[in-house]
Amino acid sequence: MGKEEVLDALVSLQTVNTIEDLSTLSDVKRKRWKFLEDACFSVLRKVFSLITDTKKQFTSKSKDNLTIKAIDFGLQFLKPLIHSTVLMADALDDKQEAAGQRGVLVAALLYLFTKAPKETAIQLSLVTNMLECGVEMHVLVATFRFREEVEECSRVLLPSIDSDSELDLANKDNDMIEQETEWSHxxxxxxxxxxxxxxxxxxxxxxxSTSGQEHAFAAWSSSGIAQFLHVMLTNEQLGAKALSAVVSPYSWLYFIASYAHCMIVSKDDQQNRLDGLELLQRVIDLCPQGKLAIPQYDAKLSSFVSYREYATFFRERDWISPLIQAITSAMIAFPEASNRTNALAVLNTLLLKIAIVDRFRMLRHLIIMCPYGNVAAVLMDVVRRDTVQAWSSSEINPESPFMSSAMTLLLYETLNQSAERDLILQTDLIASGLSLFRFLYIRDKLNVTGIRMQTSERGLREVLMRLRQRLQWIIQEITLSGGFSSAERNNMHLLLLEASLTSTLELCN
Incomplete structure (x- = not known):
């Protein structure tokens, strides 16, 4: 019941003649959470006004201190409401009303979270109050995935006005367009x-929902949830204990990874990227190794005709690959070596959670599809690590993809593709591939991977010779132009790569 409906109901009470007519009064009481929403909106508007004025008038440190005071002002109003609401909600028979009261308070706290300076005591205070509200943690954490699925299902299944031709749009008047928009809603x-x-x-x-609320703040803030999760899971006293054991670790990873992903791809905020990696690391640590399966769903989007079919596809899609791409991109972009090392540690930990067959399939796809040699090289290094472990293990697994012809195919596809690209940009990837090639050539005496095949469509020797020839041409051209200096980093890489290619070809002879 919105404000206008409540006012109408109050006016109608003046004409009450019987007891039955008083049902309207109980309805007004039952919708307490709508009054709560109005009250929270008024307080948040005041807090936002204080924060905005602070940003205009003070230095960075003063801004943070005054912002904290503004948020604390909001909490002074919200804390009594939280306490009284939790007591009342527990006694209510109407579960929808109870959820509404809790949800409004959580929405207000999330809004404050988006304004709170990082690494401050006020953040921990907000976490404590959030947990006191009593909203189930899995509902809050699933918000991003829920909205993502609504958006994707709507995009795929519903006709869009954007898909109409210009002629069709010209023939439609504004009323028709508004009607179609209403139908779409x-x-x-x-x-x-x-x-x-x-x-x-x-x-x-x-x-x-992302829209339809009486006040915009009532839509739970995804950014606020991300910051809430980061503060909660990195706190020594709370940590993973705040996550319900009823939900599986992999489900927590699926839901929380969506927030970490958004933080990691932040373009203008390095600290946010680091927080995203830290959040991801905390939830990864909850999962056992080698058990996460990535379904291989080959159906095309165009073949889906119903909500149920597309929803099934959406939940079984590969959501790990985009996350890995985000981690590797962030790792390459970090200027500090320590941050790159931390990102690599998160990547390796995540990959170890994936079932071995799915891990190889996913890494192979990412390496082949990645246009950036330095990023693909990081993934190839992971393949090389897993290959060394597989061949060094006392228990040989004949079903391991790292001990099959799939390895030769991966090397052939990677090196053959690199031979057609800018070799200067592909040096890291080629070097990693050559290292893997030499290891397999030495260890695989029985040729179970096909690495020793000299003539076939997967013949790696021909690819290596072509790579060396192209590399020698590049070095010769740079030398003739007078621009070659072994002291330059790129030129040094070319010389080292040529030496590596030469030694690898000698090994094959």
Missing amino acids: EDTQWITERLAKTYGFTAYQYFL
């Missing part, structure tokens, strides 16, 4: 309702 609402039932989140649908 209703269809999206239907998808949201279906998805809320699937997730078991019907009571919190109002807060999970």
